[in-house]
Amino acid sequence: MKATLSTALAAVAFALSSLPAHAASDESVTDAQAAVLAQRVKAETKHAWQGYKRYAWGHDDLKPLSKGSRDWYEQSLLMSPVDALDTLILMGLDEEATEARELIVAKLSFDHDLYVQNFEVTIRLLGGLLSAYQMTGDERLLKLAEDLGKRLLPVFDSKTGLPYTHVNLRTGQIRGKVSNPAETGTLLIEFGTLSKLTGNPVYYDKAKRALVETYKRRSKIGLVGAAIDVETGEWTRADSHIGGGIDSYYEYLYKCWLLFGDAECKKMWDDSIPAVNRYLADEVRDGELWYGRADMNTGKRTATRYGALDAFMPALLALGGDLPRAGRLQESGSKMWRLHGIEPESLDYATMKVTSGAYHLRPEIVESAYYLYHFTGDAKYRAMGREFFEDFVRHCRTEHGYAALKDVRTMEKDDSMESFLFAETFKYYYLLFASPKALDFDGIVFNTEAHPLRRGEGAAKK
Numbered sequence: 001m002k003a004t005l006s007t008a009l010a011a012v013a014f015a016l017s018s019l020p021a022h023a024a025s026d027e028s029v030t031d032a033q034a035a036v037l038a039q040r041v042k043a044e045t046k047h048a049w050q051g052y053k054r055y056a057w058g059h060d061d062l063k064p065l066s067k068g069s070r071d072w073y074e075q076s077l078l079m080s081p082v083d084a085l086d087t088l089i090l091m092g093l094d095e096e097a098t099e100a101r102e103l104i105v106a107k108l109s110f111d112h113d114l115y116v117q118n119f120e121v122t123i124r125l126l127g128g129l130l131s132a133y134q135m136t137g138d139e140r141l142l143k144l145a146e147d148l149g150k151r152l153l154p155v156f157d158s159k160t161g162l163p164y165t166h167v168n169l170r171t172g173q174i175r176g177k178v179s180n181p182a183e184t185g186t187l188l189i190e191f192g193t194l195s196k197l198t199g200n201p202v203y204y205d206k207a208k209r210a211l212v213e214t215y216k217r218r219s220k221i222g223l224v225g226a227a228i229d230v231e232t233g234e235w236t237r238a239d240s241h242i243g244g245g246i247d248s249y250y251e252y253l254y255k256c257w258l259l260f261g262d263a264e265c266k267k268m269w270d271d272s273i274p275a276v277n278r279y280l281a282d283e284v285r286d287g288e289l290w291y292g293r294a295d296m297n298t299g300k301r302t303a304t305r306y307g308a309l310d311a312f313m314p315a316l317l318a319l320g321g322d323l324p325r326a327g328r329l330q331e332s333g334s335k336m337w338r339l340h341g342i343e344p345e346s347l348d349y350a351t352m353k354v355t356s357g358a359y360h361l362r363p364e365i366v367e368s369a370y371y372l373y374h375f376t377g378d379a380k381y382r383a384m385g386r387e388f389f390e391d392f393v394r395h396c397r398t399e400h401g402y403a404a405l406k407d408v409r410t411m412e413k414d415d416s417m418e419s420f421l422f423a424e425t426f427k428y429y430y431l432l433f434a435s436p437k438a439l440d441f442d443g444i445v446f447n448t449e450a451h452p453l454r455r456g457e458g459a460a461k462k
């Protein structure tokens with residue numbers, strides 16, 4: 001008995017001594033500590049909003065170093081206020097939410113002779129307006145969303161039904177015949193919600209067709225490529241992955257089933273995800289799970305690359321019910337973050353060398369920590385989020401906002417503050433730390449820009 005006890009104690013002592021120094025203390029975040037963190041996130045959101053207000057009011061984005069502004073096109077489309085509005089409401093930043101809403105209602109117009117990128121405008125503006133409408137009941141926001149939806153519709157006028165990438169908001173002329181699965185397949189949450197709210201099925205039907213036409217062109221082994229010609233429907237790049245340009249196509253297959261109860265979307269997801277797990281998932285070293293790149297036709301590995309955008313995948317896997325893979329992949333993401341103390345845009349996970357060092361204030365890794373915390377209740381995901389948040393504040397905060405980094409190896413700042421900082425990064429940090437009562441997770445589905453849209457009658461069971 002004595003010998004057994006001392007052996008057990010020795011084993012515990014060994015286990016503790018072999019843990020990395022930060023792991024033991026990082027493991028726990030109490031609810032009280034989380035509540036304090038949520039308040040800090042709220043204060044940082046307010047800080048960035050004040051910077052926007054002071055130096056970039058009425059423009060798309062704040063330039064956080066030069067204290068100027070940036071517009072995507074010749075006219076501002078109020079990217080930051082529209083992306084920020086539902087986050088400000090969720091956090092209870094009422095004064096800021098009111099001023100954002102009034103600015104949008106007074107100034108936002110889509111009647112401009114501008115070619116805009118359908119995908120970005122859909123996920124940020126259409127998604128933001130619809131979500132804010134559902135939160136406030138302000139019909140003026142729905143009117144703006146409907147006006148925008150109508151102006152975007154010409155993108156679907158290709159022979160295949162796959163959307164062109166750009167449309168002129170005033171003339172309806174289209175441009176950009178080479179697209180990718182993210183741009184052709186990440187439209188149905190927003191367009192479908194617009195149909196539900198206006199009673200006009202055209203939006204749902206066109207975006208659904210685009211999603212189905214993308215899926216139909218998957219290879220024999222079930223993968224999609226990186227670029228597609230929307231007129232011929234032929235792939236122009238056969239590289240397959242889960243990163244930028246493909247990522248949210250998979251996300252919408254599953255989420256459109258959840259949001260609309262569309263069984264065809266569930267079937268497309270069920271048909272697609274096994275190939276992703278078979279050909280793109282990769283294991284290195286001692287069973288570390290990553291997702292890399294492969295040829296869509298042969299499944300042959302083409303690159304061992306993962307990055308900040310791929311880091312949405314644990315969230316999607318968790319939502320789809322695959323918690324074991326989700327947890328393992330998030331551990332790898334955390335390793336990527338810890339390499340330099342902020343994640344890079346891209347990493348060769350076989351060599352653990354950075355292949356693109358920028359950090360654009362991206363949210364995906366935080367989104368995944370939030371989903372994993374939601375589904376497992378394991379405080380280690382809050383601890384992970386706390387570590388990300390502390391690093392993020394330390395390296396990206398500026399006097400009047402938050403700045404992207406040119407390179408995480410030098411931590412040199414870049415004069416850029418993308419609107420998804422408000423829509424997603426701050427929102428996911430907040431939701432990770434706030435009480436679960438802050439948002440009825442089961443009652444909504446987030447679009448890919450983190451705009452929550454309400455699940456109505458007919459939605460699938462989560």
Ligand code: DMJ
Nearest residue numbers: 248362363364420448449
């Ligand atoms: C966002 O605009 C969306 O999340 C999109 O799906 C891809 N990434 C950016 C943020 O990183």
